[in-house]
Amino acid sequence: MLYRMEGIVIRGTDYGEGNKIITIFTPTHGKQGIVVKGARKPKSRYASLSQPFTYGDFSFYKSGNSGGLGSLNSGEILESYRELRENLDRAAYAAYAAELCDRAVAEEDASGYLYHQFKACLTAIAEGKDPAIVLRIFEMKVIQSVGYAPMLDECAVCGSADGPFRFSPLLGGAVCQRCRHQDPQALELMPQVWKLLRIFAAVDLRQLGQIDVKPPVKAGLKIAMRRWMDHHLGMKLKSVHFLDQWEKLDELPLPTRRPAAITEIPAENPE
Structure with a gap:
């Protein structure tokens, strides 16, 4: 059966002699794996279409209604995100x-919804908006999509709206003074961090304007979101370690850093 859908390349793996398997994230069919024949050859017409982060229109053959890999028939780049x-x-x-x-x-x-938030995330980063803050918002969209959004306006234990609160991934979000003894590891966050977490929960990345957040607040947001995601999602992402190391370099004087290009998204071997 021939399928045609828009999507964004989120993973790529070398396959065979000169081919690639790409995974595209689509708004209507989730993730789709597609074999792009000859994608790694110098004169391939679809080499650019199979690059990381490419937003395109993909036409591919796939047997059955679900499962298995498709085979690219044709495609068009809608936004390269170079x-x-x-x-x-x-x-x-x-x-x-x-x-x-x-x-x-x-x-x-x-x-x-998550697809459009992801596309907006890439657009915001490409436009030069603070990527650390863009990612914190996108992380919030991911945990909302999978049903693990934190309670931020009232105590997750007793429902009290009386603060101040601490932040507890274990107990479900905000915890009041009466309940915080149930999680001694609950985080004490700055008021600005609480405010931004609530904004992140409500904002649509497609309407994101210019953002300017001070380093201590950014650090607090990162700790809160990382703790939350580690507890509820438990994902071991290959890109996290590299990103953490890069952010440490980002704090050094500019001459110390050496910008470079990326040609691949961290990928697992195809099954």
Whole structure:
């Protein structure tokens, strides 16, 4: 059967002699694996279409209604997102977002809202908006999509709206002073962090404007979201370690850093 759908390349793996298997994230059919024959050959007409982060229109043959790999018939690039591959700073954040999608979205699991949030995430990073904050918002969209959003406006234990609160992944989000003894590891967050977490839960990445967040607040947001995702999703993402190391380099003077290009998203071997 011939399928045609828009999608974004979130993973790529070399396959055979000169071929690639790409995984595209689509708004209507979740993740789809497609064999792109000859994609690694110098004169391939579809080499660019199989690049990481490429947003395109894909036409492919696939037997049955689900499962298995498709075979690319034709395709068209709608947005190349070259900016994300040609700069290591942006590429590192985009690769993390792509891997997060790959792990959070099941095969054939339609998630139109998350798809559009992911595309908006890539666009914001490509436009030069603060990638660390863009990712924190996207992380919130992912955990909302899979049903693990934290309670932020009232105590997750007793329902009290009286703060101040601490942040407890174990107990479900905000915990009041009366209940926080149930999780001694609950985080004490700055008021600005609480405010932004609530904004992140409500904002649509497609309407994201300019953002300017001070480093201590960014650090608090990262700790809170990382703790939450580690507890509820438990994903071991290959891109996390690299991104953490890159952010440490980002704190060094500019001459110390060496921008580079990325040609692959961290990928697992095909089964």
